[in-house]
Amino acid sequence: MNVIVHIDETNKWPTVLSNLSHLYEHWQQSHDDGIIELLVNGEAVTQVRQDADIDLTDLYRRGIDVAVCNNSLQ
Template identity: 35%
Template sequence: MKVIYHIDESEKWNMVLDNVTNMLNYGAENNTAFEIEIVANGIAVTGLFRQEAKEANRYARMEELHTKKVIFAVCNNALKKFAAQNTVLCPFATVVPAGVVELAKKQEEGYSYIKP
């Protein structure tokens, strides 16, 4: 099953990570494979800034999810808006040209859309 999570509010990062963890746990218990991508746009891109993720005690959780093949996609338009350089991102984050385009593209490819 292919799933795309959309986050655009910083305060929802823990909820998104919990949802993804719960989904992967369900998959492990029920022999169900998931392809999961989390797309961050708007202010939520700052949650993938390395320092912010570490200070919020989310970095290790994100890194662990990445080892389970969860993709963390960051909207380049939002990065530009916040004048951020890619070097401040978590090393496992992938920059996409536009978050909304990534969401539409993945839905067209059959991904289920979830926005906590």
Template identity: 35%
Template sequence: MKVIYHIDETEKWDLVLGNAMNMLNYGKENNTTFEIEIVANGIAVTGLFQHEAEEANLYSRMEELDAQKVTFAACNNALKKYTTPNTILCPFAAVVPAGVVELAQKQQEGYSYIKP
């Protein structure tokens, strides 16, 4: 099953990561494979800044999800708006041209859309 999570609020990172982990755990228990992508746009893209993820105690959970092949995508439009000269993106985060386009394309490819 292919699933795309959409996050555009920084306060929802804990919820999104928990949802993705719960889905993977369900998959392990029920012999179901999930292909998961988490797309961050708007202000939530700052959650993929390494220092922000570390300060919020989310980085290790993100790394764990990355190790389980969860894809993290950062909207380039949002990055242009929120990036500062010192910003370092998490190494596991991929940049997509536009978060909304990524969401639409993935849904067209059969991904289920979830927005916690």
């Protein structure tokens, strides 16, 4: 199964990161296979820039893909 998690509001980061962590842990325990992707657009894009305070390192280590809307970046 593949899952896309979407975020577009900066105040939702704690919830989204927690949900991704729990989903990943569940998949590891149940040996599910698939792709988890985080789709970032709208105002939440400001938090994925290099100088932002949101750290996506753990997502990358776990193999969770992060897709950022190019229009929102501009």
